[in-house]
Amino acid sequence: MTDTTLQLEDAALDLDAAAPTAWNAATWFAVISLAATSFALVSAEFLPAGLLTPMARDLGISEGTAGQVVTATASVGAVTAMLSNVLIGRLNRKTVLVGLSALAIGSNLLAALAPNFWLLLLGRAGLGIALSAFWALSVAVVARLVGANATGRGMGIVTLGVSLATIAAPSAGALISDWLGWRSAMALTAGLALIALLLQLLSLPTLPATASNSLADVFRLTRRRGIQLGMLAILLLMTGHFAGSVYVRPFLEHVTLLATGPIAMALLGFGIAAVIGNVAGGRMADANIRTALVGTAALMAFAALALVLWGVHIAVAFGFVTLWGLAFGMAPVVLPTNLSRAAPDALEAAGSLMVVSFQVAITIGAVLGGYVVDTYGASGPLTITVILAASTVVLALLQPRS
Numbered sequence: 001m002t003d004t005t006l007q008l009e010d011a012a013l014d015l016d017a018a019a020p021t022a023w024n025a026a027t028w029f030a031v032i033s034l035a036a037t038s039f040a041l042v043s044a045e046f047l048p049a050g051l052l053t054p055m056a057r058d059l060g061i062s063e064g065t066a067g068q069v070v071t072a073t074a075s076v077g078a079v080t081a082m083l084s085n086v087l088i089g090r091l092n093r094k095t096v097l098v099g100l101s102a103l104a105i106g107s108n109l110l111a112a113l114a115p116n117f118w119l120l121l122l123g124r125a126g127l128g129i130a131l132s133a134f135w136a137l138s139v140a141v142v143a144r145l146v147g148a149n150a151t152g153r154g155m156g157i158v159t160l161g162v163s164l165a166t167i168a169a170p171s172a173g174a175l176i177s178d179w180l181g182w183r184s185a186m187a188l189t190a191g192l193a194l195i196a197l198l199l200q201l202l203s204l205p206t207l208p209a210t211a212s213n214s215l216a217d218v219f220r221l222t223r224r225r226g227i228q229l230g231m232l233a234i235l236l237l238m239t240g241h242f243a244g245s246v247y248v249r250p251f252l253e254h255v256t257l258l259a260t261g262p263i264a265m266a267l268l269g270f271g272i273a274a275v276i277g278n279v280a281g282g283r284m285a286d287a288n289i290r291t292a293l294v295g296t297a298a299l300m301a302f303a304a305l306a307l308v309l310w311g312v313h314i315a316v317a318f319g320f321v322t323l324w325g326l327a328f329g330m331a332p333v334v335l336p337t338n339l340s341r342a343a344p345d346a347l348e349a350a351g352s353l354m355v356v357s358f359q360v361a362i363t364i365g366a367v368l369g370g371y372v373v374d375t376y377g378a379s380g381p382l383t384i385t386v387i388l389a390a391s392t393v394v395l396a397l398l399q400p401r402s
Contacts, residue, residue: 023146026203030145031157033199034138037101039161040192041131044108045073046169047189051182058182059117069111069124074359076128081355084133085213085348093141093207094200097134101197104130105190112186136355139340140347144207148344149286152337156282159332163278167271218349226342227353229399233392234335234357235364237297240388241328242365244304247373247381248321251307254378256317266318270325277329284330285337292334293396299327301389304382311379338399 023031048055048069056066088096107126114120142154176185221227252258252266284292303324310316336354343350372380 023150026205027145029199029203030205031142031154033196033203034097034142034158035161036199037097037134037161037193037196038138038158039165040101040189040196041104041127041134042162042165043169043192044104044127044186044189045131046166047173047185051173051177051185054177054182055120059114059120061117065117069120072121072124073128073131074362076125077132078356078359078363080129081132081136081352081359082215082218083352084129084136085352086215086218088133088209090209093137093209094204096137097141097204098197098200100130100134101193101200104193105197108186108190108193112183112190132355132359135358136351137348139336139351139354141207143340143347145205151340152285152289152292152333153282155285155337156278156280156333159278159329160275162332163271163274163329166274167268213346213349213352217346218352221343221346221349221353224342226399227339227350229395230335230339230342230350231353231357233293233297233338233395234354235361236388236395237300237331237335237392238358238361239365239368240304240385240392241300241331242362243369243372243388244381244385245324245328246366246369247378248324250373251311251378251382252317252321255311256314257312258314258317262314266321269318269322270328273322273325274329277326277331278333280326281330281333285334289334289338289341290396290399292330293338293399294393296327296330296334297389297392297396299323299330301386301393303327304385304389308379308382308386311382 048066055069056062059066103126107123107130109123110126111120111123114123138158139151139155142158143151146154173182173185176188222231248270249263249267252263258266281292281296284295303320306316306320307324311320336351339354339357340347340350368384369381372384376383
């Protein structure tokens with residue numbers, strides 16, 4: 001993009017148009033500001049994983065109760081996703097994004113200063129609103145910044161923030177908590193959101209609303225076959241992923257018989273591969289979305305199957321946990337891009353449906369995986385991953401060629 005102001009007509013996206021061969025500095029700066037935002041928001045989302053013990057002790061609650069701060073973020077996010085793009089009406093999308101970062105700053109500060117559990121929960125609920133509304137807008141905003149046929153590449157960069165935060169936030173939070181206390185660790189996430197806000201102010205062009213969305217518009221979109229298939233792909237693959245990935249550590253402990261140190265190294269390999277997957281997934285999605293979806297789901301199915309069959313061997317376990325990480329890194333780029341191709345004229349409404357699908361998949365995956373691991377043992381959740389990822393491959397092959 002060469003013009004720093006995006007007019008309404010520029011937002012009418014043509015999927016047949018050639019993707020930009022090169023981005024100028026302004027475009028890179030704008031996309032990186034969104035990556036910084038995703039890093040700030042997801043860091044705050046995952047931070048409590050490393051803070052539960054000191055947080056519970058300080059507030060006089062159990063660790064199980066403290067863990068509900070994560071549930072509150074996800075639950076509020078699922079509800080907000082359906083409404084966010086309706087409630088913002090015709091507000092300039094740059095103003096909305098800056099406002100969401102400001103909400104994240106306030107929510108993180110409230111959580112850091114909360115004298116009791118209920119105010120902490122309120123702060124986390126505010127973060128859930130900022131998270132879900134940001135992701136609901138993300139594909140539409142990226143498409144306007146870089147062009148429709150470069151959406152995958154743009155989302156690949158934005159979701160780098162997710163992978164980096166997933167790797168860094170829990171461990172960094174634990175270290176900072178031990179050094180400065182859990183409240184300081186929580187306050188630092190407000191600082192990250194402030195940096196993201198400043199980058200947005202400096203880099204994002206004005207993004208006038210192209211239309212106001214209604215809840216009826218969002219539901220009407222679900223009548224399209226492409227949207228139905230796109231949502232089903234998210235539900236299948238992400239339910240499978242979260243049913244199994246949460247229990248990779250118990251699998252490595254009880255099946256591969258690894259100690260804590262080697263498990264940490266295996267999970268680090270998963271995280272690094274996910275970062276690579278973000279970039280690879282973006283380029284594949286832009287080249288051929290059907291092939292990208294088949295490849296992502298097939299890699300995940302194969303990695304989980306190999307672990308179930310041969311995961312007792314240490315080298316196999318390390319290799320295929322890493323391959324799973326690559327597939328997981330590709331998924332949050334490929335799946336939204338796939339869904340958006342069915343609604344080039346309603347990207348914001350499609351974004352709402354995308355976030356709801358992810359949140360429902362995460363919830364179902366966690367419940368299903370917990371039941372299966374208690375009933376069938378450590379290999380059970382990974383078997384669910386194989387079945388659902390393989391089902392996604394079949395679904396992708398049934399999609400029309402794009």
